[in-house]
Amino acid sequence: MTASEDRLLVALDIDGTLLHYDGTLTDEVRRAVAEVRDAGHEVVLASGRSLIAMTPVAAELGIGTGLMVASNGSVTVRLDPDEPQGWTLEDVVTFDPAPALRLLREELPDARYAVEDLGVGFRMNALFPEGELDGQHRVVDFEDLWSEEVTRVVVRSPESTSEQFHELVERLGLDDVTYAVGWTAWMDLAPLGVSKATALEQVRRRVHVQPHRTVALGDGRNDVEMLRWAARGVAMGHADPVVKEAADEVTGTIEDDGAAQFLRTLLAT
Incomplete structure (x- = not known):
């Protein structure tokens, strides 16, 4: 030992x-x-x-x-x-996801967006493919995604590449969040810093x-x-x-x- x-x-x-x-x-x-x-x-x-x-x-x-x-x-x-x-x-x-979500939807109107309900699952504007997110899934109106502060936002955009995600974040100036690009078509947003x-x-x-x-x-x-x-x-x-x-x-x-x-x-x- x-x-x-x-x-x-x-x-x-x-x-x-x-x-x-x-x-x-x-x-x-x-x-x-x-x-x-x-x-x-x-x-x-x-x-x-x-x-x-x-x-x-x-x-x-x-x-x-x-x-x-x-x-x-x-x-x-x-x-x-x-x-x-x-x-x-x-x-x-936690952070307020509203500013980032509004900007992202203008650029990626067909993307799927989800916010984490800690220890429960996710609220989302449309269902994600089966097996990609765990827990309970609740589809809500887009505006309801920022009804309260959250720990995490998931953006899924099948037509986007990792490079395009990085370019998009820089262009939009998402300087009030921390972002991480995962496998192609996937990006996480977290509180700044x-x-x-x-x-x-x-x-x-x-x-x-x-x-x-x-x-x-x-x-x-x-x-x-x-x-x-x-x-x-x-x-x-x-x-x-x-x-x-x-x-x-x-x-x-x-x-x-x-x-x-x-x-x-x-x-x-």
């Missing part, structure tokens, strides 16, 4: 890092995560997923306690099996791990700030050049169980 002063905070992205794109988790990665936790290190899942989409993954990994970062940093929870839902809220950051990195810094302070004992692993552009934040930022081998450039090193691809390869290096330190 690692001595308290030597333990690491290990921040792990989920999709494309721990999970394959079809949502499967290999036994190799599952074992590696368990071994790192058993060694006494603080493993923190950090994802763009909503809270209700993260808890099943945590359960599959055997993680029932500790802190977890959801919604690209807008939501931090403490997993607790004694709680009715299995978790308690530690920190929630909020990212996985900002949430993880608060987690680090809560669990009393020194900055030089932080490591992070991810594959997406929404992981860039997290990889830069960590003392040891590691990109998956299939990540695009922007993500790799933000990292200190690169591990194997998702097909090679790159996450397991990286995690096992922590057991030798």
